[in-house]
Amino acid sequence: MLDLPFAPPAAADPNAPTLAARLALRERPVGAPLLRQQWSELLFLHWPVPAALLQPHLPPRLQADTHEGMAWLGVVPFKMSKVSTRVTPPLPGSDEFLELNVRTYVHLDGVPGVWFFSLDATSPLAVWVARTFFHLPYLRATMRLESPGAQLRQFTARRTHAGKPAAHFRATWKIGAPLPPAEPGSLAFFLTERYCLYASNKAQTKLYRGRVAHAPWPLSSAQVLHYESSLVESHGLPTPAGAPVVHAGGPVSVELWPMQQV
Known part of the structure; x- marks a missing residue:
């Protein structure tokens, strides 16, 4: 593996979200959500x-969100199911699929959220809808999730989106004991309790923010038995060095609101 360039923790960010601001986002937004889904079989891998x-890989107005002076890069495979909109019932072939994202955490005007470098998915319709209406970098891929044992999971993926850098992923993990709810201010809270997402147009001249609502993540410990991936490298980022911080998560029922330009 390539070591990331050494740098001391960043100085305190005067515009960083307060803990009160992070907790306030747990409140469900007013109005009807656009989408409802269930997320399960998650593996949170964070470095x-x-x-x-x-920072150079983010749109100009977004700032990297940090915990104790460090930003975090995540790779997250999971299963999405029970996908429906407020105007249509679940659509056969698009109401359940696998997804795999590369992410980091950002803030804008004190509002923290997730920035996705990519979101690979097995549903062509979901990829088209997300790219067209949510400005999110969804990409087509083939994936497989297997359960070779009661607590074992194996997830494989290969990107197939035309015109985009090839990438692959393979991980096997063992789900451990349930963990207590993430304590506000803790690293687990910082990495998993996220209720906003950001996106931009291709030229990065427009920025969008969307709200997400769900119960706090039910987390479990997890042990990664095998991991190989070129996802991070496909974005021009160095291979993360060292063992990741690992959590297993889900299931949670999720509501999503339309993206708004900010």
């Missing part, structure tokens, strides 16, 4: 990364 390394 600490110098914020200065990630």
Whole structure:
């Protein structure tokens, strides 16, 4: 593996979200959500990364969100199911599929959220809808999720989206004991309790923010038995060094609101 360039933790960000602001986002937004889904079989893989390394890869107005001076890079495979809109019932072939995203955490005007470098998915319709109406970098891929044992999971993926860098992923993990709810201010809270997502147009001249609502993540410990991936590298980022911080998560029922330009 390539070591990430060494850098000391970043100085305190005066515009960083307060803990009160992070907790306030747990409140369900007013109005009807656009989409409803269930997320399950998640594996959260996170590595600490110098914020200065990630900042050039973000739109100009977004700032890397940090915990104790470090930004974090995540790779998250999971299963999405029970997908429906407020105007249509679940659509056969698109109401359940696998997804795999590469992410980091950002903030804008004190509002924290998730920035996705990519979201690979097995549903062509979901990819088209997300790219067209949510400005999110969804990409087509083939994936497989297997359960070779009661607590064992194996997830494989290969990107197939035309015109995009090839990438692959393979991980096997063992789900451990349930964990207590993430304590506000803790690293687990910072990495998993996210209720906003950001996106931009291709030229990065427009920025969008969407709200998400769900119960706090039910987390479990997990042990990664095998991991190989070129997803991070497909975005021009160095291979994360060292063992990741690992959590297993889900299931949670999720509501999503339309993206709004900010």
